[in-house]
Amino acid sequence: MAHGDITHIDIPVTDMAKAAEFYSGLFGWQIAEMPGFEGYPMWQAPNQISGGGLAPRDDGFTQPRSYVEVDSIDETVAKAKEAGATVAREKSEISPTSWWAVIIDPDGNAIGLYEGTTDASGS
Template sequence: MPGQIDWIELPAADTGKARTFYGGLFGWGTSEFGGDYHVIDNGPAGAIAPREDGFTHPRVYFTTEDVDASVKRVHELGGTSEDVQTVPGVGRIAHCHDDQGTPFSLYEPAAQS
């Protein structure tokens, strides 16, 4: 459903410490997806990822049926976006800011065959 929260990412300066913290708090386990990116196994759909410039707060991904059309609409409404990225086997994403500077991301799932 468009607009539904599909995925969250929690940034961490030390992903090992973050996994220990959230594991202790909520009982979450994680699986390494690649590099230092760890998918949450038994909690919300999301991951614990390395903190980077511009990625210092939780990132929320909203589902869209057409990420290109949604990015165009973001711009029409006064927001901004980075380029659309393809994540092989996952779908397409775009990191955006609304017209007040609040960050969010858009996610178009990969076509199911």
Template sequence: MANPFVHVELLTSDVARAKAFYTGLFDWKLEEVPGMDYTLINVGEGTGGGMMQNPVPGSPSHWIAYVLVDDAAAATEKARALGATICKEVTEIPGIGWFSVITDPTGASLALWQMNPAYRNPAA
């Protein structure tokens, strides 16, 4: 596996303002995810993403990239062994996949993503 970047996500302090800004700046199509406070960003060609309210109060708004891995648990443990801090342990998005968030030894954060092989994207 080449471990490509597969998703980018905005954690923002003001979702409505971010939506207005990015749809004004780019030709992005936003789609609300039913039952979740999450907005998918459809960019047309290339890697899409999402945006949500930053879950850490007082933390500045920021983007985070997701990298595809074969096994989120194994990759998270490998990152820990290489000196990463685990900010979010492996978490399942039911039926879709698993992710974790790490901070590398230099202080940069990155998310690891494992797709559930049984998932079929209804938008595809």
């Protein structure tokens, strides 16, 4: 993926098993927990490109959230803040080679940011 591409979509759910059954049956998504990400089943669309996760719903996460790949979360957050965004979640580590954060755009939309790679080889 390149800078600016949507790389991941999280869907908030209250019942992981029920949600996995619903989305796999409805759209043919492959849904499975990955090692190191237990309790966060990942989904992949039949095109083998689109994907994301089923994440626990909570007061701060009630609607699906898209993640955009960026070269630098720090630089993107600074630029977003200059343009009127706020930070909902500071940069956090996913793995030793990847990070995420969430900004709120001037219209109140939550947009996830993703930097790095989750591939074990670091590529």
